[in-house]
Amino acid sequence: MAIDHLRDLSNPAAANRVVIKVGSALLVGPDGQPRQEWLAGLISEIADMRAAGQQVVVVSSGAIALGAARMGLAKGGRGSLADAQAAASVGQIALAGLWSRLLEHHGLGAAQMLVTLGDLEDRRRYLNASSTLARLLAAGIVPVVNENDSVATEEIRFGDNDRLAARVAQAASADAVLLLSDVDGLYDRNPSDPAAVLLDRVDGVTDEIRAMADSGSASGLGSGGMISKLQAAEIAERAGIALAIVNGTRDKPVRTALGSGRGTLFVPQRCDGGRKAWLGGRIDLRGTLVVDSGCGDALARGSSLLAAGITAVQGEFARGDVVSVAGAGGRILAQGLSEYSADECRAIMGIRENGQAEKLGYAPRPAVIHRDHMVLL
Structure with a gap:
């Protein structure tokens, strides 16, 4: 069954395996503390998806922001590479514990997977990651994936979790990626313009679509903007994977977005085989x-x-x-x-x-x- 509308992402027959990406600004408040109530709502939605027969992989940002608050680092831990790596090391423990504890409340097990760019760019390591994801999902575990910022440097990192989510979706043989953002989706111009129009569906990322993107990340906490989301959509659409951008700032963001149909769905344009999908998604x-x-x-x-x-x-x-x-x-x-x-x-x-x-x-x-x-x- 094809994914033609946002609501199809809630249908196990169309989207049996879904990757949900959560950004730093959604998971961590301005005070550097986790937004527990919001996250609890999202995890209850993940539990509902699992009960309906869907498998879920989470790509979660937030380690640097959490670690920086605990260490008292300026600029959210991004003042220097050393600060970011140290903050990530501290924050990963807090982040993993947060997901594990809240998922456990719904009887769900969590697994942490930390990856670098090389883990998904190298074919052998990519296949290892794919095998691990498959085994975890078969066992009923919710994998929580993040870039290993404690060791990654500018030259060997994804730099944003949007593209990471698309690459993880390839490795997990997912049907769809859901990017929770701080905007409703892709507009035909900067959404601050009153005349901006939200696109509900995109059939292929073209130069015209790229021209609509705003490269900034509004929150200051994250590292991605709309350009990185379009790059993620390109990776996904060549691999036969649907990708949606929806507003994640609301309570129960998945149900709210899919129920209202408000967001942008990037429809798959083709379905490259496993090796060619991996090759087409290469970033380095x-x-x-x-x-x-x-x-x-x-x-x-x-x-x-x-x-x-x-x-x-x-x-x-x-x-x-x-x-x-x-x-x-x-x-x-x-x-x-x-x-x-x-x-x-x-x-x-x-x-x-x-x-x-x-x-x-x-x-x-x-x-x-x-x-x-x-x-x-």
């Missing part, structure tokens, strides 16, 4: 191959990327790294696993296969990125 890209228009057209028809169509190579990468493929105008067309290093790509770009051996010193491979290892965006 090491470089870019710029191609001519003829090559771009060939890629759209399902061809592999050949060196003859490459006009420029950006960044430094090794064989097997994930790189993006951009058209002459800069638009990203695809991403995939490069069969060559950046230096090798520079040596053979624009050259047909019969002339590549002299440049490389060995027989060339059939393609720079084979179509089986590439995802069109």
